[in-house]
Amino acid sequence: MGPIFDKKKIRPDIPGILLLSHGPMAAAVLSSAEMIVGEIDNAVAIGFEIGQSEAEFSAMIREAIEMLPEGTVVLLDIQGGTPCNQLVYIALQMKKECWAVCGLNLPAVIEAVSLRETCSGKELAAQIARTGQEAIVNISEKLRK
Amino acid sequence: MGPIFDKKKIRPDIPGILLLSHGPMAAAVLSSAEMIVGEIDNAVAIGFEIGQSEAEFSAMIREAIEMLPEGTVVLLDIQGGTPCNQLVYIALQMKKECWAVCGLNLPAVIEAVSLRETCSGKELAAQIARTGQEAIVNISEKLRK
Numbered sequence: 001m002g003p004i005f006d007k008k009k010i011r012p013d014i015p016g017i018l019l020l021s022h023g024p025m026a027a028a029v030l031s032s033a034e035m036i037v038g039e040i041d042n043a044v045a046i047g048f049e050i051g052q053s054e055a056e057f058s059a060m061i062r063e064a065i066e067m068l069p070e071g072t073v074v075l076l077d078i079q080g081g082t083p084c085n086q087l088v089y090i091a092l093q094m095k096k097e098c099w100a101v102c103g104l105n106l107p108a109v110i111e112a113v114s115l116r117e118t119c120s121g122k123e124l125a126a127q128i129a130r131t132g133q134e135a136i137v138n139i140s141e142k143l144r145k
Numbered sequence: 146m147g148p149i150f151d152k153k154k155i156r157p158d159i160p161g162i163l164l165l166s167h168g169p170m171a172a173a174v175l176s177s178a179e180m181i182v183g184e185i186d187n188a189v190a191i192g193f194e195i196g197q198s199e200a201e202f203s204a205m206i207r208e209a210i211e212m213l214p215e216g217t218v219v220l221l222d223i224q225g226g227t228p229c230n231q232l233v234y235i236a237l238q239m240k241k242e243c244w245a246v247c248g249l250n251l252p253a254v255i256e257a258v259s260l261r262e263t264c265s266g267k268e269l270a271a272q273i274a275r276t277g278q279e280a281i282v283n284i285s286e287k288l289r290k
Contacts, residue, residue, distance in 0.1 A: 022180045025251060028173030032222060035167045035195065050180065077177060077251040079282050091288035100288055103281035105250040106170060106222040125285045132281040136248035137224050138274040140267070143236035143245055 011041050015116045015124070016068025019045040019104065020061065020087060021077035026104075033109045040113055042068055048082050058086045065096055071121040073112055073128065074100040099125035107135030156186050160261045160269070161213025164190040164249065165206065165232060166222035171249075178254045185258055187213055193227050203231045210241055216266040218257055218273065219245040244270035252280030 010016075017040065019026035026045035034040055044064045048057045061083075065072055076084045079102035091098055099121040101108065111131040115124055155161075162185065164171035171190035179185055189209045193202045206228075210217055221229045224247035236243055244266040246253065256276040260269055 021177055021251070023177035024173035025170070025177035028169035032166055032168035032170035032192075036223075036226070047177075076284075078181075078255075079252075079280065079284065081181070084284070088284070088287050092290060098288060099283075099285040101281065101283050101285075103250045103252055103277070105248045105277070105281070106166070107224075107248055108281070110223075122285065125283050129281050129283040132248070132250070133278040135224065136246065136250070136253070136274050136277040136281075138244075138246050138270050139221075139224065139229070139233070140244040140246075140270045142233050143243060145237060 009041065010067060012069050014042055014069065015121060016072035017043040017112050017116065018064050018068065018072050018074045020074060020083035021047050021104070022081060022083065023047050023049065025077050029104060029106060029109055032106060033113065037110055037113055044068065054082060054086060058090060061086055062090050065090070065094060065098060070096060072098040073116065073121060073124050074098055075104040075108060075112065076100060076102045077104050078102060097121065101125050101129045101132065103132060105132050105135060108132035154186065155212060155214070157214050159187055159214065160266060161217035162188040162257050162261065163209050163213065163217050163219045165219060165228035166192050166249070167226060167228065168192050168194065170222050174249060174251060174254055177251060178258065182255055182258055189213065199227060199231060203235060206231055207235050210235070210239060210243060215241060217243040218261065218266060218269050219243055220249040220253060220257065221245060221247045222249050223247060242266065246270050246274045246277065248277060250277050250280060253277035
């Protein structure tokens with residue numbers, strides 16, 4: 001399992017961003033987002049890996065939420081999957097408040113980074129969901145003369 | 146650069162799925178999708194890497210579209226980024242028809258896999274966009290008793 005936060009300094013003044021997915025998606029989206037906006041503080045990505053137990057995965061999520069400041073926004077790959085179900089289970093047991101949006105895409109992550117210093121968790125989750133939806137655009141007509 | 150299709154057999158009877166992103170996101174989303182639905186035929190992921198030239202990246206996209214059967218659906222990380230701009234540029238020059246949706250998320254990829262054997266490219270792109278949008282859900286209220 002190993003420590004997952006060694007590389008990040010945690011700033012107490014901004015909400016955390018926690019990305020959860022099946023497999024490598026969460027870490028890769030964070031990495032791709034950093035190619036666009038630069039290094040992202042207070043961001044942690046955790047993937048549920050093949051062969052990993054749900055208990056181990058769950059412990060990592062719990063550790064991340066405990067480590068990040070209050071008001072963490074969680075972005076999840078898909079509703080109803082193991083990352084989503086584990087988060088709901090954990091959040092109901094924890095005292096620390098967090099917010100969550102399923103259907104993670106890159107525009108949603110970039111929006112979370114840009115808004116989290118000025119929005120409350122509640123507003124942030126709502127705005128991330130809107131931005132993520134609006135950023136899904138069928139551009140097929142642009143591929144034709 | 147190297148060959149990017151060695152591991153995949155290309156089936157001529159189903160449209161391709163091409164994932165394009167900044168950095169590792171495209172490959173990771175494909176890998177995460179395969180954790181859920183099993184191996185995905187005719188799927189190629191290409192990331193625009195730090196230090197790579199746009200010409201090299203563009204050549205890889207072109208090679209993928211040429212190799213995949215007619216009617217490829219392209220899923221892109223974010224509208225207006227290099228992967229998106231390169232695709233539009235390439236598609237306008239190529240005779241092979243393809244379709245594209247920006248704002249790539251995991252539910253959209255899974256929808257593409259499940260519908261591509263029965264939908265035309267045009268219908269598929271429209272449906273992927275709808276599914277991707279509908280799959281972005283704010284579940285914050287489920288985290289509280």
